[in-house]
Amino acid sequence: MTIRQLPETLINQIAAGEVIERPASAAKELIENALDAGARRIEIATAGGGKTLLRITDDGCGMGADDLTLAVRRHCTSKLEGGLQAIRTLGFRGEALPSIGSVSRLRITSRPQTSSEGAEILVEGGRLTPVRPAPANRGTIVEVRDLFFATPARLKFMKSERAEASAISEVVRRMAIAFPQVRFVLSGSDRATLEFAATGDDRLERIAQVLGRDFRENALEIDAEREGVALSGFAGLPTFNRGNSLQQYAFVNGRPVQDKLIFQALRAAYAETIPQGRYPVAVLSIDIDPALVDVNVHPAKSDVRFRDSGLVRGLIIGAIRQALALGGDRASSTGTAGLMRAFRPEGGSPSSAPWQRPSAASASSAPTTATGMRPFSPHHGERPPGDWSLDRSPYRPFAQPAGWPATDIAATSPSGSSGFAEAAQAAFASLLTPSARSDSRDAAPAPEELRHPLGAARAQIHENYIVAQTEDGLVIVDQHAAHERLVFEALRRGLRERPVAAQTLLIPDIVDLPDEDCDRLMEQAEAFRPLGLAIERFGPGAIAVRETPAMLGKVDVPGLIRALADELAEWDTANGLSARLEHVAATMACHGSVRSGRRLRIEEMNALLREMEATPGSGQCNHGRPTYIALKLGDIERLFGRS
Incomplete structure (x- = not known):
């Protein structure tokens, strides 16, 4: 079989199969060229998911006619002045443009800052058209049409237009994060416009x-x-x-x-x-x-x-x-946002006001409760002026259903009309038990207690959730999740500060391993000993295990040793044993913490809050769930339309 040199076009198409995998790959290469050219504004336009059209416009340094001719030839680049040991640019291979041109219809129009006229070159399926003058702004426009038309087999492996467009969007997002000083605009007939304004150093x-x-x-x-x-x-x-x-x-x-x-x-x-x-x-x-x-x-x-x-x-x-x-130890704000959405009327917004009166049709069709009162259902809008009256409001709070204590609320009001005056509210005081009334008067915390990040405990709800008051809001704490985290951190601190108790095996376990794995394990033997694992070499291709961590109980010794050997081979570290011990500690913490349904005294609640404030990572439990949700006073006021 005779060896022969491949044609240039075929070489470029082979390179395109490696460099340009999909439209997003072409977009990535072209955006990198624009950034290397010093662009501060890059516009990307697509159609058909980038397969029909991909246009990159930048305001970079631009290229002259001579540079355009070299730019579409393989291994021609301006970015390897320091060699492969000092690559400081995004692109450096000199393969992207010729590879794209070999499988598409490529048009490059460019004008350098020092020139008064631009130039243009066309490449169609690897065939070059001579450079010609063309009107252009400073910078470069690279237009790719009918990507992979010259290699139809590649088109069969393309995903849907939506998927390809999404992949290009992801490329733009990554580049936007890396270069905050550059403005990116992504548009096209197959997408809504996506724009990232330049943020400078922020x-x-x-x-x-x-x-x-x-x-x-x-x-x-x-x-x-x-x-x-x-x-x-x-x-x-x-x-x-x-x-x-x-x-x-x-x-x-x-x-x-x-x-x-x-x-x-x-x-x-x-x-x-x-x-x-x-x-x-x-x-x-x-x-x-x-x-x-x-x-x-x-x-x-x-x-x-x-x-x-x-x-x-x-x-x-x-x-x-x-x-x-x-x-x-902070809890994510998504918990607060979820709480706000849960309290907000369906379809409502933070600024929704609960005073809008329903229309006659909606009022007549509104469902009623067993007591004959319509349920509270806030609506958008403002409180209606003029003829609005509490007596006629479907949401009046003092309607007396059957079974309600016979109290003349109107008579208790100084003005003789029902309302929220203190005298009117006194009628409800008789409904409270003596203990409830005393609790409501005596539970006010001292001002210094409110200054704590998690505030002062005020109540326990459903024997699981602690409600605490802060200077500017309230906090709801899951007592089981919070205490579980505190116990876990204490156990983990103990693992780090003192050696783990070891359990000596009556008969050492012999684990057969390749010699290289045995060598790696023996290099870490002294590091394993404080964790309760004692190993030694047992001839060629074997490890003898004499002690295992006691807290692991009955352990699969060969599986543990092989997992550690695999971790050392891949990462040159052996954290798997520590991870197993911490998993056991997490399980012990889960079963040894304050259970849901247990009533706590105020002193116990406050002690739990203070310990949470002093413990790193207390914002989430061992399973990754939040341990508390904070609600600012401003959020509460928005719920009631007060702000």
């Missing part, structure tokens, strides 16, 4: 544009550095979690990446604070010397390799856990 504002305003209120700032590797960004509270990992973003030297090591470290950092099947929300940015990271791993440039992966993983886990320890 990175959290840009993140809030992409992830929603809730993230700003539920984010913890991350700022750490170790041995020349800097980590910054924001991590969501454990209770601010999602059902998938789509709101996890990672960047290395400003490059959006989908690196397995980073996301595994993120998951490990939240290991004992988020329930299984839920995912944290986070935006992490790693700044590292380009010589210490290899971005030339995959044609899509979404994977990277760190020279010291253990350092990066440890930095991520340590920084996030420290942030959670310092600020993770």
